[in-house]
Amino acid sequence: MNPYADTLLAIGSGLEPYRKYLARSVHARARELGLNLVLLNNIEPTWQRNYFDEFAVANLFDHEQLRARGREIARRRSVVGLLCWDEPLVQPAADLAAELGVPGLSPEGVRGCRDKHRTRTALTAAGLLQPGFQLTRSLDEARRAADRIGYPVVVKPQALGASMGVVLVGDAMELAAAFDTAAGASAIGDAPFRGTALVEEYAVGPEISIDAAVDQGEYLPMFVARKRTGHEPYFEEIGHTVDAADPLLHDAELIRTLAQAHRVLGVENGITHSEVRLTARGPLIIEVNGRLGGDLIPFLGHIATGVDPGAVLVDIATGRRPTVRPTRNVVAGIRFGYPRQDCRVRSVTVPAHATGLVTAAPMVEPGAELRLPPGGYIARHSFVVCEAATADHCDELLDTAVTLVELDADPLEPIVAGDPFTLPAGLLDADA
Known part of the structure; x- marks a missing residue:
């Protein structure tokens, strides 16, 4: 390690089963570019020691602590980029990146992605296909919203990932339990979104996800994953499949819709994970996340296509044009x-x-x-x-x-x- 070399600051490592492959790829690309890696994490490192040059530990769920430790690292090192792939931390990480003046997803772009109500409102206003929806703060509001939208509806927390607290509701008799589930799940999220639930029209059709880089406003899809869900009426994600030759990677309507959505949400640079329903009316964006996909989807993408998501992440974070051309099939x-x-x-x-x-x-x-x-x-x-x-x-x-x-x-x-x-x-x- 060269203590005077330019540094990439990673906010949160995530868990070993889900993110070790990504830390390994990030480390390899950083070494190619002569960059040091510093990890700001919630807990003392164990497996992470193989991939990072320095560690700092703080309660990252306290965003003031996160910013304070990040500033302290930046005073000692030349921070040229900031990485974050951990959903609860993407907003404060974007705020810190903007403060340090390094490339990445803007705070406004992350807010457009993370707040599902904000996403729905912006995409609807832009004329993109979206379900009927309403943000509700009580069961009575949810009942009125569901009656207006028409059953079946989906009830979900305003700002959580991994389909936590998301419930399909077939009729009015099921709504109270679903609202309690969604609003209760929101308790583990950020304070501004707790106790609320989004009520949405149910979009019929298979669900996919697309991981992509955005470079100076250009949307660059890397791979498509076909999602398998279970445990109805919940939406537990029990599996994914990535095909390097998936025709959806070249579907003009789908890619055009995603590119427009990213412009509307203010995503100019970064990596995103978008979830889409393929409906009879066309592709309907369920959500856009300001990070790489979870569930080891990027790991599958690397195996299937040869595109290395860790290398792309490093390139985007340091203002370089990423390589997303597949080398495997x-x-x-x-x-x-x-x-x-x-x-x-x-x-x-x-x-x-x-x-x-x-x-x-x-x-x-x-x-x-x-x-x-x-x-x-x-x-x-x-x-x-x-x-x-x-x-x-x-x-x-x-x-x-x-x-x-x-x-x-x-x-x-x-x-x-x-x-x-x-x-x-x-x-x-x-x-x-």
Whole structure:
């Protein structure tokens, strides 16, 4: 490490199962460019020590602490770029980047993405296809909104990711429980968005996600993921598949819609993860996130296309034109293991070998409590990743690989109605 070299500051590492691959890629690209890497994180580093040159620890959920530590690092080092891929931290990271005068997603751009009501309002005003919607602060408001929009509706928190607290509501009898779920889930989010719920028209059609770079206003798609959901009426994301040859990468209407949406939301530079429903009326943007996708989707994208999302992230963060041209042409997919009921984990064993298996890993430690919606979310005990020449074959390999995962667990009584929902132990990169 050269202590006088230009520095990239990363805000939050995320969890090892979800983000280690990204830290590895970022480290490799930073070394190619002669850059140091400094991590400002919630907890003392463990696995991160292999990828960062210096560490600072602070309560990053206290945004004043985050800014103060970031300023202190910038006084000692020549910070030329700032990285953040951790959803709860993208707004304060963008604020700090603007203060330091380094490239990246602007604070206004992040706000346009993170606040789902703001996103809906802006895209609707711009004439883009959007569902009917209303932000509500009480059950009575939600009832009036749903009656006006017409059932079925989707009720969701205003500013959370990973489909937490999102519920499909078929009729008025189901609305009260759904509002409680969405508004209750919002309690783990930023203070301005707590206690609210967005009521939306349900958009019918398959759901996809697109990870892309935005360079000086130009939208540069990297890869498309086909999403698999489960645990209805909730929207738990149980798997994704990325095909390097997916025709949607060249769908003019889809790419034009996404490019326009990014302009409307004020996204000039950065990396985004957009979720879209392919409806009979055309592509309908569900949300735009001011970060790379989660659920190891960028890892799948790297396997399938050869495009390295960590390298793209570093280039965008330092004002360089990124390379998004594919160098591979295969299909990669992931499937997450969920318990059949709420449980306390004894052990998780994943396969070491299977046809097409790229990697597999447990996602929780013994003793972790896993609770399914509405008492909990993202109750994953493991994942498997497979590679194949076609999407159908990849799905077959994933179906086989996931059956080889062994979960030993004790059942738990369901959460009592009205109790706050829980996240699996270790889901957030913070001390217990």
